[in-house]
Amino acid sequence: MKEQDDIYxxxxxxxxxxxxYAVLVDRHKDLAFNIALKIVRRREDAEEIAQDAFIxxxxxxxxxxxxxxxxxxxxxxxxxxxxSHTRKKQQxxxxxxxxxxxxxxxxxxxxxxxxxxTDEQARMVNIAIDHxxxxxGALVTLFYMEENSIEDISHITGxxxxxxxxxxxxxxxxxxxxxxxxxKKSVLV
Numbered sequence: 784m785k786e787q788d789d790i791y792x793x794x795x796x797x798x799x800x801x802x803x804y805a806v807l808v809d810r811h812k813d814l815a816f817n818i819a820l821k822i823v824r825r826r827e828d829a830e831e832i833a834q835d836a837f838i839x840x841x842x843x844x845x846x847x848x849x850x851x852x853x854x855x856x857x858x859x860x861x862x863x864x865x866x867s868h869t870r871k872k873q874q875x876x877x878x879x880x881x882x883x884x885x886x887x888x889x890x891x892x893x894x895x896x897x898x899x900x901t902d903e904q905a906r907m908v909n910i911a912i913d914h915x916x917x918x919x920g921a922l923v924t925l926f927y928m929e930e931n932s933i934e935d936i937s938h939i940t941g942x943x944x945x946x947x948x949x950x951x952x953x954x955x956x957x958x959x960x961x962x963x964x965x966x967k968k969s970v971l972v
Contacts, residue, residue, distance in 0.1 A: 789853040796844060804844075808837050811854055814929055815861045818939075821924045822865035822917040832868055836861040851938045855931075859939040862921065869917055911961040919954045926951055 789810070795803035815836060820829035840847075840857050847856055912923055925931045925939060926947075937944045 790849065793844060793847060793853055796841075804841055807853065807857075811857055812837075814854075815857065817924060817929070818858055818861045818921055819865045821920040822862070823868055824917060828868060829865070832864045833861060836864050839864070852935070855935045855938045858925075858931075858935075859941070862939050863941070865921070866918065907962055907965050908958070910965065911958045914961055915954065915957065919950070919957075922947065922950055923954055923958075 789807060792803045792806045796807075812833065815833040816829055819832040819836070820826065823829050823832060836857065840860050843860075847853065912920055915923065922936065922940070925936045926933075931939070933944050933947050936942070936947045940947065942950070
C-alpha cells in the first residue's frame with residue numbers, strides 16, 4: 784500500500800501539486816538520513832546529503848519511470864551522493880579482502896554472545912558495525928536494519944544482486960570476526 788501511495792503522491796507532484804512532495808519527504812527522510820549517515824559518518828554531512836538528494840529527486844521526478852519503488856529510486860540517489868561525498872573527501876576504505884577471517888563458526892559466536900546480556904550484545908554489534916567501512920555499513924543497514932530486499936539494495940547501490948549477496952556474506956564474516964575479538968577481550972577483562 785505504501786508503494787502505491789508513493790506513486791499517487793509522485794503523480795500529484797507531476798500534475799502540479801508541489802505540496803504533495805512534502806508527504807514523500809516526510810515518509811522517507813529518516814531512512815535517507817540513516818543511509819547517508821552510515822556512509823559519511825558525520826551528522827552534518829548526512830543531513831546535507833539527504834537534503835540535496837531530495838532536491839535532486841524532486842528535480843528529476845519526471846525521469847522516475849516506476850520500474851522500481853519510489854523509495855528504492857530515492858535511496859539510490861542518496862547512496863550515490865554519499866559515496867561521491869566520501870570519494871571527494873578521499874577517505875581510505877579497507878576492502879573486505881584485506882582482512883583474514885578466523886575459522887570461528889557463526890554458531891560459536893552466537894553461543895558466546897548468548898552468555899552476554901542483551902544490552903552488551905547490542906553494544907558489541909553496534910561497535911562492530913561502526914568499524915565497518917562506510918559502504919559496508921550501508922549494506923548492513925539497508926538489509927538487516929531497514930529490511931530491504933536484495934533486489935532493492937541492488938537497485939539502490941548499483942551492484943548486481945549476486946554481488947550484494949556476496950558482500951553481505953563477507954561482511955557477516957567480518958562482523959563475526961570482530962565480535963569474536965570483542966568476546967575474547969571481554970573474557971580477559
